[in-house]
Amino acid sequence: MISLKGLSKRYGDRLAVEDLSLELKPGRVTGFLGPNGAGKSTTMRLILGLDRPTSGTATIGGVPYHRIRNPLRTVGALLDARAVHPGRSGRAHLVALARSNGIPRRRVAEVLETVGMSEAARRRAGALSLGMSQRLGIASALLGDPEVVMFDEPVNGLDPDGVRWVRGLMRSLAGEGRTVFVSSHLMSEMQLTADHLVVIGKGRLIMDAPLAQVIAGSAGTTVLVRTPHAGELAACLRAAGIATERLGENEVAATGVPVERVGDLAHEAGIRLHGLRTREASLEQAYHELTADSVEYGATGRAGA
Numbered sequence: 001m002i003s004l005k006g007l008s009k010r011y012g013d014r015l016a017v018e019d020l021s022l023e024l025k026p027g028r029v030t031g032f033l034g035p036n037g038a039g040k041s042t043t044m045r046l047i048l049g050l051d052r053p054t055s056g057t058a059t060i061g062g063v064p065y066h067r068i069r070n071p072l073r074t075v076g077a078l079l080d081a082r083a084v085h086p087g088r089s090g091r092a093h094l095v096a097l098a099r100s101n102g103i104p105r106r107r108v109a110e111v112l113e114t115v116g117m118s119e120a121a122r123r124r125a126g127a128l129s130l131g132m133s134q135r136l137g138i139a140s141a142l143l144g145d146p147e148v149v150m151f152d153e154p155v156n157g158l159d160p161d162g163v164r165w166v167r168g169l170m171r172s173l174a175g176e177g178r179t180v181f182v183s184s185h186l187m188s189e190m191q192l193t194a195d196h197l198v199v200i201g202k203g204r205l206i207m208d209a210p211l212a213q214v215i216a217g218s219a220g221t222t223v224l225v226r227t228p229h230a231g232e233l234a235a236c237l238r239a240a241g242i243a244t245e246r247l248g249e250n251e252v253a254a255t256g257v258p259v260e261r262v263g264d265l266a267h268e269a270g271i272r273l274h275g276l277r278t279r280e281a282s283l284e285q286a287y288h289e290l291t292a293d294s295v296e297y298g299a300t301g302r303a304g305a
């Protein structure tokens with residue numbers, strides 16, 4: 001488990017991360033979302049001890065990274081896929097990493113097999129495509145068979161097959177009971193991969209909730225009801241403070257409300273229903289609503305402002 005308590009990081013007069021407190025639990029994929037410059041990479045670097053917090057703490061299994069005795073066996077991370085010696089082969093890179101971390105050499109062949117690059121690992125790392133570099137970075141992260149894995153934009157540069165492969169890998173790592181923390185700007189992909197979401201904007205926590213709850217909370221998620229008493233039901237829902245729209249003679253749409261509540265209200269009012277279903281918003285829509293006030297570098301904003 002990763003635990004952040006009041007985590008803050010200041011660069012000069014800029015607060016890149018501000019008072020983040022949350023727990024990333026094992027056995028699930030937690031997606032880490034936020035606009036450019038929101039502080040995702042900084043947070044990941046703080047967890048990995050690559051930067052020191054200005055205040056607060058980040059711990060893995062209760063211990064700050066710099067005090068973990070066998071870091072690669074505890075936490076594996078992919079932050080920058082190109083951060084590999086370009087002249088070395090992928091395999092040589094992994095062998096060196098294994099040796100310097102007391103990891104058995106057989107793990108090199110195992111992780112290369114896992115990421116599907118047993119052949120390509122013979123090539124110089126500098127000659128690998130971005131997609132292959134991503135796979136090598138993922139192999140490095142998995143080398144120590146860690147309980148916690150963190151990936152910063154892991155599907156960056158991958159083709160559709162590669163994207164699907166990463167999705168399957170994340171799901172299976174979580175299925176094995178590991179803590180999986182992954183940042184991405186690809187909402188459609190996160191919707192398919194994540195169980196839980198942490199959304200930040202301008203360094204601050206916006207949302208820490210299950211994916212289903214984030215989507216259900218979107219104004220785009222609508223409960224559609226078919227009933228011969230549409231007028232009566234619409235009035236009843238409005239009286240309960242629910243945004244309601246008549247779609248037709250026999251149909252009512254309600255937003256911002258769980259389907260169970262609509263069903264219960266209809267039941268209490270003795271209104272017969274012929275259909276009750278939810279039309280879910282996309283994660284992309286939910287994300288835009290959540291972060292609308294936090295986007296710093298919008299198309300109309302001043303570049304670099």
Ligand SMILES: Nc1ncnc2c1ncn2[C@@H]1O[C@H](COP(=O)(O)OP(=O)(O)OP(=O)(O)O)[C@@H](O)[C@H]1O
Nearest residue numbers: 011014015016034035036037038039040041042043
């Ligand atoms: N080493 C640094 N020195 C000064 N400022 C920094 C440094 N690293 C990050 N920042 C600033 O901190 C803020 C957060 O940056 P960070 O890279 O963590 O955001 P991010 O959410 O990962 O963005 P992106 O989605 O674009 O990767 C930004 O304003 C960035 O300019």
